[in-house]
Amino acid sequence: AQTVTQSQPEMSVQEAETVTLSCTYDTSESNYYLFWYKQPPSRQMILVIRQEAYKQQNATENRFSVNFQKAAKSFSLKISDSQLGDTAMYFCAFMGGSARQLTFGSGTQLTVLP
Protein backbone atom coordinates (compact mmCIF):
# COMPACT_ATOMS: atom_id res chain seq x y z
CA ALA A 1 0.00 0.00 0.00
CA GLN A 2 1.14 3.51 -0.70
CA THR A 3 1.40 6.33 1.83
CA VAL A 4 1.59 10.07 1.35
CA THR A 5 3.12 12.36 3.95
CA GLN A 6 2.78 16.11 4.25
CA SER A 7 4.91 17.23 7.17
CA GLN A 8 3.80 20.87 7.28
CA PRO A 9 0.31 21.17 8.82
CA GLU A 10 0.31 24.97 8.46
CA MET A 11 2.29 27.54 6.52
CA SER A 12 2.00 31.24 5.82
CA VAL A 13 3.49 33.51 3.18
CA GLN A 14 3.36 37.18 2.38
CA GLU A 15 1.46 38.23 -0.70
CA ALA A 16 3.69 38.24 -3.82
CA GLU A 17 6.27 35.99 -2.17
CA THR A 18 7.13 32.38 -3.05
CA VAL A 19 6.32 29.37 -0.90
CA THR A 20 7.09 25.66 -1.18
CA LEU A 21 4.90 22.89 0.22
CA SER A 22 6.48 19.51 0.86
CA CYS A 23 5.19 16.04 0.08
CA THR A 24 6.83 12.64 0.28
CA TYR A 25 5.37 9.28 -0.63
CA ASP A 26 6.17 5.64 -0.30
CA THR A 27 5.36 3.07 -2.94
CA SER A 28 6.70 -0.04 -4.63
CA GLU A 29 5.06 0.92 -7.91
CA SER A 30 7.24 2.03 -10.81
CA ASN A 31 4.48 3.76 -12.77
CA TYR A 32 2.26 6.21 -10.95
CA TYR A 33 0.86 9.70 -10.95
CA LEU A 34 1.04 12.53 -8.47
CA PHE A 35 -1.34 15.42 -7.95
CA TRP A 36 -1.72 18.56 -5.90
CA TYR A 37 -5.26 19.58 -5.01
CA LYS A 38 -6.43 22.80 -3.39
CA GLN A 39 -9.38 23.05 -1.01
CA PRO A 40 -10.45 26.65 -0.33
CA PRO A 41 -12.86 27.55 2.48
CA SER A 42 -15.77 26.52 0.23
CA ARG A 43 -14.38 22.96 0.61
CA GLN A 44 -14.56 22.34 -3.14
CA MET A 45 -11.54 20.29 -4.23
CA ILE A 46 -9.70 21.81 -7.20
CA LEU A 47 -6.85 20.23 -9.15
CA VAL A 48 -3.75 22.43 -9.13
CA ILE A 49 -1.19 20.36 -10.99
CA ARG A 50 -0.33 16.77 -11.95
CA GLN A 51 2.90 14.86 -12.66
CA GLU A 52 3.47 11.54 -14.39
CA ALA A 53 6.24 9.57 -12.72
CA TYR A 54 7.76 8.49 -16.04
CA LYS A 55 8.32 12.11 -17.04
CA GLN A 56 11.53 13.65 -15.73
CA GLN A 57 10.46 17.18 -16.58
CA ASN A 58 8.75 18.97 -13.73
CA ALA A 59 5.18 20.07 -14.38
CA THR A 60 4.25 23.74 -14.35
CA GLU A 61 0.91 25.53 -14.45
CA ASN A 62 1.25 29.30 -14.48
CA ARG A 63 2.42 30.30 -10.96
CA PHE A 64 2.44 26.68 -9.77
CA SER A 65 5.32 24.29 -10.34
CA VAL A 66 6.56 21.07 -8.82
CA ASN A 67 9.93 19.68 -7.88
CA PHE A 68 9.63 15.95 -8.54
CA GLN A 69 12.48 13.83 -7.21
CA LYS A 70 11.61 10.23 -8.06
CA ALA A 71 14.55 8.59 -6.33
CA ALA A 72 13.84 10.50 -3.15
CA LYS A 73 10.08 10.00 -3.54
CA SER A 74 9.52 13.68 -3.08
CA PHE A 75 6.95 15.90 -4.79
CA SER A 76 6.95 19.51 -3.59
CA LEU A 77 4.72 22.33 -4.82
CA LYS A 78 6.09 25.82 -5.39
CA ILE A 79 3.71 28.76 -5.56
CA SER A 80 5.22 31.92 -7.00
CA ASP A 81 3.82 35.44 -6.63
CA SER A 82 1.39 34.25 -3.94
CA GLN A 83 -2.07 35.77 -4.04
CA LEU A 84 -4.72 36.10 -1.34
CA GLY A 85 -6.88 33.67 -3.29
CA ASP A 86 -4.24 30.99 -2.83
CA THR A 87 -5.25 30.70 0.82
CA ALA A 88 -6.49 27.12 1.11
CA MET A 89 -5.73 23.64 2.29
CA TYR A 90 -3.39 21.89 -0.14
CA PHE A 91 -3.38 18.12 -0.54
CA CYS A 92 -0.79 15.97 -2.20
CA ALA A 93 -2.20 12.80 -3.81
CA PHE A 94 -0.80 9.60 -5.27
CA MET A 95 -2.36 7.22 -7.76
CA GLY A 96 -0.78 3.99 -8.89
CA GLY A 97 -1.16 0.29 -9.29
CA SER A 98 -3.75 -1.63 -11.22
CA ALA A 99 -6.45 -0.72 -8.73
CA ARG A 100 -5.94 2.99 -9.36
CA GLN A 101 -6.42 3.78 -5.70
CA LEU A 102 -6.13 7.53 -5.09
CA THR A 103 -4.39 8.26 -1.78
CA PHE A 104 -4.13 11.69 -0.16
CA GLY A 105 -1.81 13.24 2.37
CA SER A 106 -3.04 14.98 5.51
CA GLY A 107 -2.86 18.43 3.95
CA THR A 108 -1.09 21.75 4.50
CA GLN A 109 -3.12 24.81 5.42
CA LEU A 110 -1.60 27.74 3.54
CA THR A 111 -2.44 31.31 4.52
CA VAL A 112 -1.40 34.20 2.29
CA LEU A 113 -0.95 37.37 4.32
CA PRO A 114 -1.64 40.82 2.88
Place this chain on the structure above:
Amino acid sequence: DGGITQSPKYLFRKEGQNVTLSCEQNLNHDAMYWYRQDPGQGLRLIYYSQIVNDFQKGDIAEGYSVSREKKESFPLTVTSAQKNPTAFYLCASRARGANTEAFFGQGTRLTVV
Protein backbone atom coordinates in the same frame (compact mmCIF):
# COMPACT_ATOMS: atom_id res chain seq x y z
CA ASP B 1 -23.70 21.05 -17.25
CA GLY B 2 -21.57 18.01 -16.49
CA GLY B 3 -20.55 17.42 -12.94
CA ILE B 4 -20.72 15.40 -9.80
CA THR B 5 -23.49 16.02 -7.30
CA GLN B 6 -23.66 15.06 -3.67
CA SER B 7 -26.80 15.34 -1.62
CA PRO B 8 -27.78 16.45 0.87
CA LYS B 9 -25.26 19.11 1.83
CA TYR B 10 -26.03 18.71 5.53
CA LEU B 11 -27.37 15.57 7.17
CA PHE B 12 -28.29 14.81 10.74
CA ARG B 13 -28.62 11.30 12.07
CA LYS B 14 -29.66 9.86 15.37
CA GLU B 15 -27.41 7.32 16.96
CA GLY B 16 -28.25 3.79 15.89
CA GLN B 17 -29.70 4.78 12.53
CA ASN B 18 -28.34 3.99 9.09
CA VAL B 19 -28.12 6.85 6.62
CA THR B 20 -27.35 6.96 2.90
CA LEU B 21 -25.36 9.69 1.17
CA SER B 22 -26.03 10.23 -2.50
CA CYS B 23 -23.40 10.72 -5.21
CA GLU B 24 -24.37 11.12 -8.86
CA GLN B 25 -22.19 12.02 -11.84
CA ASN B 26 -23.04 12.75 -15.47
CA LEU B 27 -19.44 12.85 -16.67
CA ASN B 28 -19.51 9.26 -17.98
CA HIS B 29 -16.69 8.41 -15.59
CA ASP B 30 -15.87 4.80 -14.83
CA ALA B 31 -14.24 5.20 -11.42
CA MET B 32 -15.87 6.62 -8.31
CA TYR B 33 -14.53 7.15 -4.80
CA TRP B 34 -15.78 7.98 -1.31
CA TYR B 35 -13.58 9.84 1.16
CA ARG B 36 -14.00 10.92 4.72
CA GLN B 37 -12.41 14.19 5.87
CA ASP B 38 -11.70 14.93 9.53
CA PRO B 39 -9.72 17.91 10.84
CA GLY B 40 -5.98 17.24 10.68
CA GLN B 41 -6.36 13.89 8.92
CA GLY B 42 -6.81 14.81 5.31
CA LEU B 43 -8.91 12.61 3.06
CA ARG B 44 -9.19 8.97 3.96
CA LEU B 45 -10.49 6.48 1.41
CA ILE B 46 -13.60 4.55 2.39
CA TYR B 47 -14.56 2.67 -0.80
CA TYR B 48 -13.86 2.94 -4.49
CA SER B 49 -15.27 1.42 -7.65
CA GLN B 50 -13.62 1.06 -11.05
CA ILE B 51 -16.64 -0.36 -12.91
CA VAL B 52 -20.31 -1.06 -12.41
CA ASN B 53 -21.12 -3.89 -9.99
CA ASP B 54 -17.61 -3.92 -8.59
CA PHE B 55 -16.07 -2.04 -5.67
CA GLN B 56 -13.16 -2.34 -3.26
CA LYS B 57 -12.61 -1.40 0.36
CA GLY B 58 -10.37 1.51 1.12
CA ASP B 59 -8.46 2.22 4.31
CA ILE B 60 -11.45 2.83 6.60
CA ALA B 61 -14.33 0.74 5.21
CA GLU B 62 -15.58 -0.63 8.55
CA GLY B 63 -19.08 0.62 9.33
CA TYR B 64 -19.77 1.68 5.75
CA SER B 65 -21.32 0.02 2.71
CA VAL B 66 -21.69 0.97 -0.96
CA SER B 67 -23.32 -0.21 -4.15
CA ARG B 68 -22.58 0.48 -7.81
CA GLU B 69 -25.61 -0.66 -9.78
CA LYS B 70 -25.36 2.16 -12.30
CA LYS B 71 -22.36 3.91 -13.76
CA GLU B 72 -23.73 7.29 -12.69
CA SER B 73 -24.41 6.49 -9.07
CA PHE B 74 -22.32 5.41 -6.08
CA PRO B 75 -24.30 5.79 -2.84
CA LEU B 76 -22.62 5.41 0.54
CA THR B 77 -24.47 4.01 3.54
CA VAL B 78 -23.18 4.89 6.98
CA THR B 79 -24.37 2.10 9.23
CA SER B 80 -24.92 2.03 12.96
CA ALA B 81 -21.70 0.02 13.21
CA GLN B 82 -19.69 3.16 12.41
CA LYS B 83 -18.79 4.41 15.88
CA ASN B 84 -17.77 7.94 15.00
CA PRO B 85 -19.65 8.93 11.84
CA THR B 86 -19.67 12.71 12.30
CA ALA B 87 -17.47 13.99 9.47
CA PHE B 88 -17.36 15.63 6.07
CA TYR B 89 -17.80 13.14 3.22
CA LEU B 90 -16.51 13.71 -0.30
CA CYS B 91 -17.35 11.76 -3.43
CA ALA B 92 -15.13 11.82 -6.52
CA SER B 93 -15.10 10.36 -9.99
CA ARG B 94 -12.45 9.78 -12.67
CA ALA B 95 -12.47 8.89 -16.31
CA ARG B 96 -10.78 5.76 -17.60
CA GLY B 97 -7.10 6.43 -18.15
CA ALA B 98 -4.08 6.40 -15.96
CA ASN B 99 -3.43 10.08 -15.55
CA THR B 100 -6.92 11.50 -15.44
CA GLU B 101 -7.77 13.80 -12.60
CA ALA B 102 -10.47 13.16 -10.04
CA PHE B 103 -13.46 15.49 -9.96
CA PHE B 104 -15.11 16.07 -6.61
CA GLY B 105 -18.58 16.81 -5.41
CA GLN B 106 -19.22 19.58 -2.92
CA GLY B 107 -19.45 17.20 0.01
CA THR B 108 -21.94 16.18 2.67
CA ARG B 109 -21.53 17.16 6.30
CA LEU B 110 -22.94 14.36 8.47
CA THR B 111 -23.64 15.03 12.13
CA VAL B 112 -24.81 12.47 14.63
CA VAL B 113 -27.22 13.94 17.17
